[in-house]
Amino acid sequence: MEKNKLIEIFKTALKEEMLETNVEHNIDLLGSEYKPDLVIYPQSVDDLIKAVRLANEHKIPLYPIGSSSKFKSAVAPFTGGVLISTKRLNKIIEYRPDNMSIEVEAGMKINELQEALAKDNIFYPVEDRFTNATIGGQVAANSYGRKKYMYKSARFYVMGLEFVSPQGELVRVGGRTVKNVSGYDVSQLLTGSWGVLGIITKVTLRVRPIPQKRTQLEYITEDFSKVTEVIDSILKEQISLASLTFRKTDKKYLLQLELEGFVESLELQVNNLKDKYGFKDGSKSQIEVNNYSEAIISLPLDTYCQGLKEIEALKDSQGLIYQGNITNGLVELNSQLLNQELVNKITSVVNDLQGTLVYQGQRLTKKERGTGYIKVLKNLKSVVDPHHILIPQSLVLKE
Amino acid sequence: MLKNEIINKLRKIVGSENVLNSKITMTTYAYDSSPFLGKPGAVVFPTTTEMIVEIIKLANKYNIPVTPRGAGTCLCGGAVGVEDAIIISLAKFNRILEINAVNRTALVEPGVVNKELQLAAEPYGLMYAPDPASQNVSTIGGNIAENAGGIRGVKYGCTKEHVLGLEVVLPSGEVITTGGLNSQVDPEIDLTYIFCGAEGTLGLVTKALLSLTPINSDTKTMTAVFATLEDAGACVSEIIAKGVIPTTMEILDNTVIKAVEDYAKLGLPKDAAALILLEVDGFPAETKAMVENIIQAFKNNNSINYKIAKDEKERQDLWKARRAVNGALGKLKPSNVVHDIVVPRDRLAVMLKKVAKIAEKYDIIIGQVAHAGDGNLHPTLYYDHRIPKEADVIEEACDEIIKETINEGGTISGEHGIGLEKLKYMPLAFSQPSLDYMKKIKESFDPENRTNPGILLP
Ligand SMILES: Cc1cc2nc3c(=O)[nH]c(=O)nc-3n(C[C@H](O)[C@H](O)[C@H](O)COP(=O)(O)OP(=O)(O)OC[C@H]3O[C@@H](n4cnc5c(N)ncnc54)[C@H](O)[C@@H]3O)c2cc1C
Ligand SMILES: Cc1cc2nc3c(=O)[nH]c(=O)nc-3n(C[C@H](O)[C@H](O)[C@H](O)COP(=O)(O)OP(=O)(O)OC[C@H]3O[C@@H](n4cnc5c(N)ncnc54)[C@H](O)[C@@H]3O)c2cc1C
Numbered sequence: 009m010e011k012n013k014l015i016e017i018f019k020t021a022l023k024e025e026m027l028e029t030n031v032e033h034n035i036d037l038l039g040s041e042y043k044p045d046l047v048i049y050p051q052s053v054d055d056l057i058k059a060v061r062l063a064n065e066h067k068i069p070l071y072p073i074g075s076s077s078k079f080k081s082a083v084a085p086f087t088g089g090v091l092i093s094t095k096r097l098n099k100i101i102e103y104r105p106d107n108m109s110i111e112v113e114a115g116m117k118i119n120e121l122q123e124a125l126a127k128d129n130i131f132y133p134v135e136d137r138f139t140n141a142t143i144g145g146q147v148a149a150n151s152y153g154r155k156k157y158m159y160k161s162a163r164f165y166v167m168g169l170e171f172v173s174p175q176g177e178l179v180r181v182g183g184r185t186v187k188n189v190s191g192y193d194v195s196q197l198l199t200g201s202w203g204v205l206g207i208i209t210k211v212t213l214r215v216r217p218i219p220q221k222r223t224q225l226e227y228i229t230e231d232f233s234k235v236t237e238v239i240d241s242i243l244k245e246q247i248s249l250a251s252l253t254f255r256k257t258d259k260k261y262l263l264q265l266e267l268e269g270f271v272e273s274l275e276l277q278v279n280n281l282k283d284k285y286g287f288k289d290g291s292k293s294q295i296e297v298n299n300y301s302e303a304i305i306s307l308p309l310d311t312y313c314q315g316l317k318e319i320e321a322l323k324d325s326q327g328l329i330y331q332g333n334i335t336n337g338l339v340e341l342n343s344q345l346l347n348q349e350l351v352n353k354i355t356s357v358v359n360d361l362q363g364t365l366v367y368q369g370q371r372l373t374k375k376e377r378g379t380g381y382i383k384v385l386k387n388l389k390s391v392v393d394p395h396h397i398l399i400p401q402s403l404v405l406k407e
Numbered sequence: 408m409l410k411n412e413i414i415n416k417l418r419k420i421v422g423s424e425n426v427l428n429s430k431i432t433m434t435t436y437a438y439d440s441s442p443f444l445g446k447p448g449a450v451v452f453p454t455t456t457e458m459i460v461e462i463i464k465l466a467n468k469y470n471i472p473v474t475p476r477g478a479g480t481c482l483c484g485g486a487v488g489v490e491d492a493i494i495i496s497l498a499k500f501n502r503i504l505e506i507n508a509v510n511r512t513a514l515v516e517p518g519v520v521n522k523e524l525q526l527a528a529e530p531y532g533l534m535y536a537p538d539p540a541s542q543n544v545s546t547i548g549g550n551i552a553e554n555a556g557g558i559r560g561v562k563y564g565c566t567k568e569h570v571l572g573l574e575v576v577l578p579s580g581e582v583i584t585t586g587g588l589n590s591q592v593d594p595e596i597d598l599t600y601i602f603c604g605a606e607g608t609l610g611l612v613t614k615a616l617l618s619l620t621p622i623n624s625d626t627k628t629m630t631a632v633f634a635t636l637e638d639a640g641a642c643v644s645e646i647i648a649k650g651v652i653p654t655t656m657e658i659l660d661n662t663v664i665k666a667v668e669d670y671a672k673l674g675l676p677k678d679a680a681a682l683i684l685l686e687v688d689g690f691p692a693e694t695k696a697m698v699e700n701i702i703q704a705f706k707n708n709n710s711i712n713y714k715i716a717k718d719e720k721e722r723q724d725l726w727k728a729r730r731a732v733n734g735a736l737g738k739l740k741p742s743n744v745v746h747d748i749v750v751p752r753d754r755l756a757v758m759l760k761k762v763a764k765i766a767e768k769y770d771i772i773i774g775q776v777a778h779a780g781d782g783n784l785h786p787t788l789y790y791d792h793r794i795p796k797e798a799d800v801i802e803e804a805c806d807e808i809i810k811e812t813i814n815e816g817g818t819i820s821g822e823h824g825i826g827l828e829k830l831k832y833m834p835l836a837f838s839q840p841s842l843d844y845m846k847k848i849k850e851s852f853d854p855e856n857r858t859n860p861g862i863l864l865p
Contacts, residue, residue, distance in 0.1 A: 082594040106644045106753035107782070129650065150597070156590060163600065164568060177840035185749040187565060187781045187821035189554050189604045190829075190836050191863065192845045196567070196600035204596075206844075217650025243509055246532075246621060246690075272692035299592050308588035310509035336590045364589050371593045380581025385596055388851040392844065404594050 011045040017066055021058040026051060037076040041085035049096045053209045059092060061176035063397050070397050072203040074145030077138050081300050082202045084401045094144045100124060101210055109167060109184050111212040114144025131218045133159035137296055144208045150200030155250040157335035163199040165213045171198055171206035174393030184212050202404045205392055219268040223278055224290030227263040232320060235261045236313040238285055239334055243309060247277045253295040255331040264295050297333040302343035303367050311361040312337060318357045324350060382407050409448035409491055413469060417451050420461045425452040436494055437487060439479045443827045445487030450494040456582060456613040463580040466493055466857060474859045475607040477549030480541040483826025485606045485862050497548045503527050510588055511619045517548025517612045533619040536563035548612045554604035556822035561780030562654045563620060567603035574614035575602055578853035606824050607859045609852040623688040627698050628722040631705045631713035632679045639681035640756015642708035643779045647752055651700045655686040656780030657729055660759060663774040667728050670735035675728060684729050736774050740789035744801060746808060750817035752782040761811045762786045769804045783821035809835060825863045833865045
């Protein structure tokens, strides 16, 4: 469809201030290979519904987008169609501190949410280093932060959702109660659905009291075998472990450990870790492993150290292991040192250890979900989105 | 009645000893733990995923509905099946395949009884956190299908919070594996959680990867008595708002306290409006701080009497009242209906009051036990089924309870499920487009509507 005609269509129902044709200036993190004709900034859920209905009527592809930080990893480049941004849907709808719940619009940013909660000593535990990320984007991607070991991922905090179905119907599922088994748990399906099953407009989150204390410890060694020894042993400790990470610089390995909990019990744990392993008080700067980096491995905890050892033992692997979030099972490789031969070898190592290797956005390890898996997903997509309006070329529906 | 041809084919798949179809056994499998009755055509006991695939293929070929079944403790009529259904009992498909102390996981077959998993995990210093009151018999498959909650739910959450991945036989007969141990590093839609709470209508769970939780070294148990429901409710709110996350927080109302006292003679004050049972766990330094906070909340909210167990014997004594509830209430009238409503936790006291008012209005006995920490109430309405008028009054009272629950921002079921029992309330809880979206989910998984049809969606 011609761009001008497309814009005219949306002008019939939406105010001009919601329509933006200068895409590059408005969406920061999207590359030039993404060429939508238009960005729509709905100012209300009704606006959004109107846009979705028009898109259905005229068969125009729609791409829900929050702060665009993760969009590219799930959506292949495209030309034409409409980005539908949640930016202006950013209000708190219902806050119940005595229920430890908050309902917000999908475009609210993580940092704004944390600020609103902090005054009551409450927080949303899925911390995101990218504090501009939207709640909608976080939930749509089922994000997790550095402390996944303690706090898991976004889905475990979603109690209810409101979303606009791909056909433009307003759906409300779940609720504001911590327990709920009324009907299918559609909130759980939409969480982590990467925008293909509906556009999330409101999210009700369960939140938690901020822990009394957070402590960081460090451990530095040049001895690799010491590193794996300490990791294996730490994972068996009864401690309030929030994260365990490492980074390799030159010859040194730096281990960082975070504890969260009650003051008195952390004191005991810290003393014990210092005595038993030689941990020291940690610095403020955190090792951050990006789970969507160039070359990333995800392993089960019980094969994690084995994976490190096998990669270290490969020929020409010097400097390859860059850093890792052990408690999240992640190892980040220095992608500049990779060549095809090494990639193949590492793929085989990771396959044997039941892990996942993603290199340059491609999963190289096998995944055995059964052919029925993608089939049932595609069925579902066709039934809820018969015209394939929402992100038609989403990578999550690729076989 | 299923044709002999079908029965013979079923026998070929699972062995003759694993197919039941006599009239008498069919009567026993017509029940679950709800008042609803089915009329099964056969009950089969597969012990492998492959057998289940074969059964589903057979059922598809002859267009026969199937209903998965664990221990049959379902309270909503979800396990009884429609007429001539093949009941697929997972009771013999029940091995614990692995307990992994580093990953803190268990890999189990669906028929494993909840309690057996608890016992198997214990030597590793681990527990399977969901602990429904039916844990001595109910199965992991049934727990997942209902997203069962437990007494430790306040702190540890319900079943779905402890499921990492599943193997499922879809209604098409295809086997899929969902979830897993690894953190997600490439975008993928995880189907694990739509099966949790789906009441067996989207496929059969044939394996489950579950997360286990370290057992905490210290537990403290307390009870407190209140003269008014308002005080008790305010106390619950204050505890939650203080950031104390108890393991268990149960509340019993006056009707229940009186019944328990008459039944078990524990020395409870029969004029008290509410009794709260509270448990916290953690490292000793933590439980100490939590207990201090809780006692402060007891005092701030005019508790007329509170106790803290000093040892295991005293702990068991404090639990006695809660444990005696079912037995005690059974004495009041021959029949009862239990509801499973949930409200936001800040509306708990209001809801308890409203239910008490409804009891007054209809002049019936309603005993209330609630998982206060979750906002999950179990009002039990007592009647005599031999007197038709009593049953009608109960029905009216139930409708009013549901209506009030929704007014308070709550919902119709917290852990027992919809099944057949709560179908009529679904349109109160959800708008038509929301119900339509759910129907589309069912349609895409089970286009022929053969897997546990007739339940969950009106
Ligand atoms: C420096 C940096 C650090 C980061 N750290 C982390 C981290 O620690 N952990 C982590 O998991 N991620 C991390 N991320 C990725 C990202 O910030 C978040 O995880 C977040 O999920 C993305 O939010 P967003 O608003 O940018 O979503 P977008 O990128 O805009 O969207 C993500 C996906 O969700 C869909 N979507 C967005 N909004 C909606 C909606 N309302 N309804 C339906 N679908 C929608 C989009 O179509 C897209 O498929 C990081 C990113 C950066 C740049
Ligand atoms: C005394 C008593 C106390 C109870 N206490 C609690 C409680 O504290 N908390 C709570 O939440 N519930 C409680 N319940 C309800 C019940 O125990 C739970 O719903 C339990 O999870 C059911 O497990 P089951 O093995 O008995 O399943 P069943 O009753 O046999 O089946 C329940 C549902 O699950 C489906 N199903 C069973 N196995 C599978 C499978 N492998 N794959 C797919 N679907 C399957 C069935 O089709 C049915 O719809 C209680 C019940 C009783 C009788």
